[in-house]
Amino acid sequence: MEVIVCNNYQEVSMKAANYVIKEIILNPETTLGLATGSTPIGLYQNLIDAYRNNLVSFEDVHTFNLDEYIGLPKDHPQSYYSFMYHNLFKHININLNNVNMPENESNNLDYLAKEYNNLLCNNTIDLQILGIGSNGHIGFNEPGTPLSNETFIVELDEQTRLDNSRFFMSIDEVPTHAITMGIKNIMRSKKIILIATGDSKKEALYKAVNGEINSSHPASILQLHPNCVVICDQEAGTLLEKKTL
Ligand code: F6R
16 A cells, blocks of 8 residues: 655645546546545546546546435435546546446346446446545445445445535435445456555554554555555644654
8 A cells, every 4th residue: 555645635636636637648438436425526627627638538438336325316406426427527528428427216226236346347447536434434435334335325324324415405415325345346456556544544544554454444454455545634644653654
């Protein structure tokens, strides 16, 4: 696991975007794994700028998103589909047929999870972008999730609902369930970059990088990935042990 500590959010966003841009330049048909949330917004902005400056084309890029809430229609402002569309897809030349997001509307949600999992098993993610929850989740693999899980329906942790309530009018509006890639899907990616910024992530990041590997802190499994880079700002990286830097 390589750890890069940057001065601030802007530098994290730029460094992370440069990994993605390099990947696409080397392989224009690359498959990206994408995350939502506050952390990657700056990264996506840099990708949009790179596209506008003709540095990169998304024409042949394929994407798979990590997760989606259950119970919010696609056009809900807080659905992850809306997030991706407004923060990235509508600004670049990606073919929306190449975009994959977990479906979330069915009487048989387990079937949807299985379908998304089949898609993931038939494709290889070249570069997966991850954020980290303050409770150590990656995707929506909450503490206690078996590390062998593939795509599944998860009941969201109270901490996650509380953290994400900032995007809703109240915590009662935050969905209770989501569909998420499992740890196994994430670990199959060829490369992973995990980005973390701000003081609220310092403990989670410390446990992910320096802690024991166990399912009570799902991000710790990334220590076992052969090609994982952590890019954080000084606040999130403040507890990291010197030997890892
Ligand atoms: C989002 C996702 C989550 C977030 C994490 C951090 O698709 O899978 O794991 O990356 O909750 O969210 P932010 O960046 O909002 O702190």
